[in-house]
Amino acid sequence: MNPAPPVARILVVDDNADMRLGVQLLLERAGYEVAAAPSGARALELVRRAPPDVLITDIFMPETDGLEIIARCKKEFPGVKILAISGGGDRVRNKSYLTTAEVAGADAVLPKPFEAAVLLETLRGLAVAPPSR
Amino acid sequence: MSDDELRRAVVTLSHELRNSLASIRTAVDLLRDAGDEPAIAEKALGILARQVVQLTRLLDDLPKQPGGPG
Numbered sequence: 001m002n003p004a005p006p007v008a009r010i011l012v013v014d015d016n017a018d019m020r021l022g023v024q025l026l027l028e029r030a031g032y033e034v035a036a037a038p039s040g041a042r043a044l045e046l047v048r049r050a051p052p053d054v055l056i057t058d059i060f061m062p063e064t065d066g067l068e069i070i071a072r073c074k075k076e077f078p079g080v081k082i083l084a085i086s087g088g089g090d091r092v093r094n095k096s097y098l099t100t101a102e103v104a105g106a107d108a109v110l111p112k113p114f115e116a117a118v119l120l121e122t123l124r125g126l127a128v129a130p131p132s133r
Numbered sequence: 134m135s136d137d138e139l140r141r142a143v144v145t146l147s148h149e150l151r152n153s154l155a156s157i158r159t160a161v162d163l164l165r166d167a168g169d170e171p172a173i174a175e176k177a178l179g180i181l182a183r184q185v186v187q188l189t190r191l192l193d194d195l196p197k198q199p200g201g202p203g
Contacts, residue, residue: 021176
C-alpha cells in the first residue's frame, strides 16, 4: 500500500486580520495545511524556517510589502510557488501591482475580492492540490 | 484638494473597499459551506460583523458634500 501523499503546505500573508483568517479557514477546510503571517518580516521568517509549497501574499502592506517578499522568496527558495493577491493601490511605474507582482516572480495573481472556488482552482493550476479526503 | 490628492484618495478608498469586500466574500463562502460546523459559522459571522464596522467607518470618514445626505 502506498503511503498517503504529503499534505500541501500553504503560507498566507496579509496585514488584514479578517482576510488572513478567512483564507486560512477556507484552505484548511479544503484539506491544506495552512500557516499565516501578518507581515512580510514574519512571512520571511516562516519561509526560511520551513518553506511552504505555496506562498499566498497580499501586495500592499506596510514595511516589507508583497513585492519584496516575492523577490526575496524567489531568490532564496525558487521552488516555492507564489500567488499574489491584491485589492489594487497606486501604480508602480504605470503598471498595476498585480502586473508588477508577475514581473517580480509571482506564478499567479488574483484581484480581490475573489470567490473561494476561484482560489482553489488557481491553486490546482499551480499543481498544488489538497490531499484527497 | 488638488487633482493628484483626489486621485490618491480615490485609489486608497478603492483599495480599502476591495479589501473589505474580499473579507466579506470569503466569509460568505465559509458560511455557505459551514454545514453543521457552528464554530466555522461563528468565525465567518465575526468577520462579517467587523467588516460592517470597517465599511461604516470608511464612509463616515469621507468628506461631506454640501447638499448630500447628513
